[in-house]
Amino acid sequence: MIITRDDILEVLKKIATKIEENREYITDLDSATGDGDHWANMNMGFKKIVDEIDNLKVLEIPELIKKVGMLLMSTIGGSSGVLYGTAFIRASQVIAGKSELDKNDISRMMEAGLEGIMTRGKAKPGDKTMIDTLFPASNAFKAAIESDLNLHEAANVSKEAGYNGMLSTKDMSATKGRAFYQANKGLGHIDPGAVTLYYMIEVFSDYIVNK
Amino acid sequence: MIITRDDILEVLKKIATKIEENREYITDLDSATGDGDHWANMNMGFKKIVDEIDNLKVLEIPELIKKVGMLLMSTIGGSSGVLYGTAFIRASQVIAGKSELDKNDISRMMEAGLEGIMTRGKAKPGDKTMIDTLFPASNAFKAAIESDLNLHEAANVSKEAGYNGMLSTKDMSATKGRAFYQANKGLGHIDPGAVTLYYMIEVFSDYIVNK
Amino acid sequence: MKKIINIADEVVNDMIEGLVAANSNLLKRVDGFNVIVRKNKSDNDKVALVTGGGSGHEPAHAGYVGEGMLDAAVCGNVFASPSPDQIIEGIKAAEMGKGVLLIIKNYSGDIMNFDMARELAEMEDISVETVVVNDDVAVEDSTYTTGRRGIAGTVFVHKVAGAMAEKGADLAEVKRVAQKVVDNVRSMGMAMSSCIIPAVGKPGFSLGDDEVEIGMGIHGEPGVERTSVKSAVELSEILTSRVLEDLPFKEGDEVALMINGLGSTPLMEQYILNREVHRFLTEKGIKVYRTYVGNYMTALEMSGCSVSLLKLDEELKELLGAPAETAALTQRCKGVCK
Amino acid sequence: MKKIINIADEVVNDMIEGLVAANSNLLKRVDGFNVIVRKNKSDNDKVALVTGGGSGHEPAHAGYVGEGMLDAAVCGNVFASPSPDQIIEGIKAAEMGKGVLLIIKNYSGDIMNFDMARELAEMEDISVETVVVNDDVAVEDSTYTTGRRGIAGTVFVHKVAGAMAEKGADLAEVKRVAQKVVDNVRSMGMAMSSCIIPAVGKPGFSLGDDEVEIGMGIHGEPGVERTSVKSAVELSEILTSRVLEDLPFKEGDEVALMINGLGSTPLMEQYILNREVHRFLTEKGIKVYRTYVGNYMTALEMSGCSVSLLKLDEELKELLGAPAETAALTQRCKGVCK
């Protein structure tokens, strides 16, 4: 199974919708652990992607992904803008020249994005960030294709691993970002960035499964 | 009857006491018509005169009077400092060279002081200021000596005229100074500067009478 | 009262010492007086410029003592005129044989005290001229004034007359350009909160949460109207149109503009106001030759601002652009530095 | 919320336009970006200095763009880092073929965004070096930082590195002196009231009527202690002694001192604080070579101040004293003007 540019555009639109629908939940999480703006930031970013869809759809896949990163970065600003921006831009670099993507490409993109976020933010798994979703999701995806599972199946195990990773942030204490400066270090609350990152994996996986 | 340097020093000390004793009354008047600091200003000024009495008593009368003006001016500052300061300094100029004062000197000093205040502050009788005490007091003194009354008698009529002048400010509306900016222009309240000026005339007159 | 002070009655002394400590290359204090003078008198004798007034308006006026501006500034107590004996010290310390110009803001206390100081100076054979700055178009008479108040436009007088004196002009010439500035400068301000005089310890007035006072003076004297908070666009129109009508300024005029913060209005907001005033002036066909934005004449921690316009001719342009080096305003020369 | 603004979301744009309108001889904006650059690039190619950060700290940083200091400043939203695409525009507009030094205050948002911008610049073959300013000795980690925060001491980096670049030094040399300043500058601040981010509309924190917070950051990040209002003498000791212990500064050292107002602290109070800091330093045998007093790096209308000390050697003295001409800081040359 192969992923085309149209698939990518569809996934992006669905991520935008997913984020838009979860305003209260994400805002509440960032209010409990940070400064309350993560939903507004992400929603602004993905609204921009949807607004620009006509310009995006004429680009080759690597340029498209890079452009998404640039748009997120410039529209959102602050921490999550540059973190998500870095992830998409780094992901675009490992698929240079490709006009379709296979499961190996997806795996390498996840790894590159993860590495980008980790380098940029100097955080690691267990620090109660979006990394706690992406790290297990990326690893699970890679392990799946190494065991010769197909894209459909790999996406599914990745989603499940991401979901568990996201939930695991609830019991973590923050060591980076705003939550770190709270007395309770955000303990007892899921990290909002871990949730928005999970939404991306979930939307992608569900799309693949339903295709 | 002749006025000596010692008389002048005595009068100054008595004025200082008179002012010190009327703290509440003068403060209340300036609170009703102005910014409430006239007693504090005058008390500070005459305290300084008393503090400096040892330095003053070695001066010739004109220099002594001038120095009193300078001290009031520099210690009080603001409007009443320069107004009283001008009055004393101008008064000192019309008795240059004298080592004793007679009734003509006193009359010319009152006139010069009055003129000094009027030039400096650009106010005239009826403007609800200290002028409304000094103007009638000075005129009455002059008229008295022109009718050949002696110093004692002239001081007495001057005091009475000053008293009435002071009282007359109660029904005036201010056209200068702080009270002017009030809705009621200070109507119904005696002007505090008119009162402190009256104290000086009263103390002087009583001193002469009792001497 | 939250203030970085020691004893309320000593704020003027302590402020002066702090100012001199910070600018010991430019300024010194006249021993025993609240008078700031230039450290190095010009070699060439020149007309001396002396000003002063109540403290609490920093950097006015001591911050403008230095090359190309003032020779002495006399600091009164907070919001109170300095006394003549202080002013005469300033005059004596500043004068260099070519006479002294006194720059006075139009408040009755200042007028009376500077008047007296002038008399004292004349007794000592110092020739003294005066100009009275009354740029505030808000109100005709005010709590401390007969006639208009003098506010931020005064800084233009310091700059222009200072440049003229530095050129070696005589007293009449220096007075002429100072008066030309007075005749051609107009200002209007507004306040959003009160300030606290240290010795008083509580605010002089209060405004509602959504209230501003248009035309308020730099000591909290009443203005012309209390109104609700306005946008920067509206505010620029209210203030600037009053200023324009007054002179009046006309299409084709070239002006210097000063956006002055009263103390606690952030520079960000002053710049936003400047944007709107520039737009408004452009609409009216008035050309801004030079703009000054900042806290040039404050009212302690009052929040608010004023807009000043000075109508320029070639002479004023040249003098305004001349170099200056003071604690609060430094302008480089246009040439090269050798 | 009483502010001179139009639409809260547009304050940065409006501020930039107002700044450029006021300084059209010195500055221009890069079309479509929140980037301020020098109007006239130096003729001689030189190392370009680029900085940036959240807005709300005016005059930092755009007020320091000009001869002898910065080549470009990138303005983020209020208290939020600018994004890499804005920063890269600043880099491209400023660079003149001899490389670019990025001066970054140590906030995680700034670090991440400038890092990314550097990568983008390197992809375009622009050589970029960075220094990270972390002068605030108050707290080790803070709401927006890992490690120490960068505050007013940053202005010394702009000044010194700017002078070095203006002399024609190469990127390594410019970076070396910038880093020397970072290594030798320490600051400590305190706040007496909160500020209001325009888009938020209400104060970020509140302090009691008699309360101040020692060590508070320039975005309202927590400090080390809430205490009652102190006298200027006590305050100068609290702030300065923390600064001195840290480097540590020693008897015999020569320093540059900056007394920085956070927005609504009157200049009068800043001068009073300066007096006490000078006295305290004199007692400790530390010599103040040059003093800066004023609102150099603010936090909107926050009330409070900071004290910064830079330990000097001959090289730093010369560079600090070099001429500069920017909207917020102008220093004349020592020679004569031809």
Ligand SMILES: Nc1ncnc2c1ncn2[C@@H]1O[C@H](COP(=O)(O)OP(=O)(O)O)[C@@H](O)[C@H]1O
């Ligand atoms: N250093 C970091 N590394 C990885 N993720 C981070 C880091 N700092 C913050 N995050 C993520 O960003 C999220 C917050 O984003 P957002 O609220 O948009 O930005 P801000 O914290 O600037 O308000 C956190 O929930 C966390 O997942």
Ligand SMILES: Nc1ncnc2c1ncn2[C@@H]1O[C@H](COP(=O)(O)OP(=O)(O)O)[C@@H](O)[C@H]1O
């Ligand atoms: N222009 C003036 N001419 C004469 N007297 C004046 C003038 N202005 C004020 N005064 C007098 O000064 C008095 C107020 O003095 P004071 O309260 O000490 O000064 P301030 O008004 O500066 O607070 C008034 O009661 C009035 O008698």
Ligand SMILES: [Mg+2]
């Ligand atoms: Mg957040």
Ligand SMILES: [Mg+2]
């Ligand atoms: Mg945020």
Ligand SMILES: [Mg+2]
């Ligand atoms: Mg009074």
Ligand SMILES: [Mg+2]
């Ligand atoms: Mg008074």
